[in-house]
Amino acid sequence: MKSQGIPSTKSKETPAAKVWIGAGVISAVAASLCCISLLLAIMAGASGVVTAFSWLEPLRPYLIGLTALTLAFAWYQKLKPVNKKDCDCNTNTKPNFMQSKNFLSIVTVFVAVMLAFPSYAHVFYPQAQGQQVAANKANVQTVEIKIKGMTCAGCEGHVNSEVNKLAGILKVKTSYANGNTLVQFDKSKTDVKQIEKAVLATGYKVTEVNKQ
Template sequence: MKSDNKLAGLGLLTAISASLCCITPVLALLAGTSGLASTFSWLDPFRPYLIGLTVLVLAFAWYQKLKPQKQIDCCDTTEKTPFIQTKKFLGIVTIFAGLMLAFPMYASVFFPKTTNQTIVTDKSNIQTAEFTINGMTCSGCEVHVNHEVNKLTGIVKTTVSYENGNAIIEFDQTQTNIDEIEKAIEKTGYSVTDKKEIK
């Protein structure tokens, strides 16, 4: 029975590890220390392996829990099973692990909605710049960068992509500039490796 608990614990640990790169930006934002957001981005390449390990470990834990136990006829064993060794506990661990593995899909709901209402008086003041960003690993990272950039005045439109590793931002150059936008992006903990104006 103790091995079941160890398996459940290992399954939970690998599930949390698999999503740590996406959980950290949310925790950093909630704690007000958004610079810590990319701390666990190095785990992203290992995510598929951690997901596989989580599934295998939890499947084996369920196998151990559901396989028929040998009955010993010599004595009465009506001792109550501790909650931590029950199927209900393993079920809770499995559901929590599933929620952790799916976290990147719904991480954006934890970020406050930021909308910028920029009034543009002269369209010739609109400038578009592309920033190459290192460290983004999921859609939660996109929302985090988007949230931080939209705090600036003069932002007209932001398009952030973790898959492309970039952000394309339209802004009113009379209200903000490329350097201010770069600082806002780097405030999240991700690093800008290149920036260029798009004509």
């Protein structure tokens, strides 16, 4: 006589779902790693190393696509109907938190926050204000510095912060899309060399300096 088997209390959570959830988190973090490393480097006082992950920036669209694909598959695995014939689970047993929809929801929100990080990263950087000086108009000068290595809005905030530390800075406008920064300053208080030095201190490369 065959003994009655005791129903398993293990939820049938496929290993593939867990792997894809992990892959989604990793790819999301990698997609924003340049800006994340920038913030960590500034906090650690080692801003010169921020370009170490700039090579990842061209891969960002692919990493975002991989993230969307992995999470979509994870949700499919979680929401698809389970064939009762193939299920060895006890329907009265509540799955643990790591296997729940709530956990997957939290992971999804975390991934979304990571993917959007470059768009709001600048708010975490020191917001040094330009020196509001009453300069003689004859001393006001503008310089355009071409910069290589900026990859997101956070990089703009980094350059602005460093340049604004100098005395006599009236206005700074940095664009990672254009790869430059426009600096208006009082030449009686600072000079182009000092501004260029401040940009180089961020870890980016100055490719050209144009006085206006």
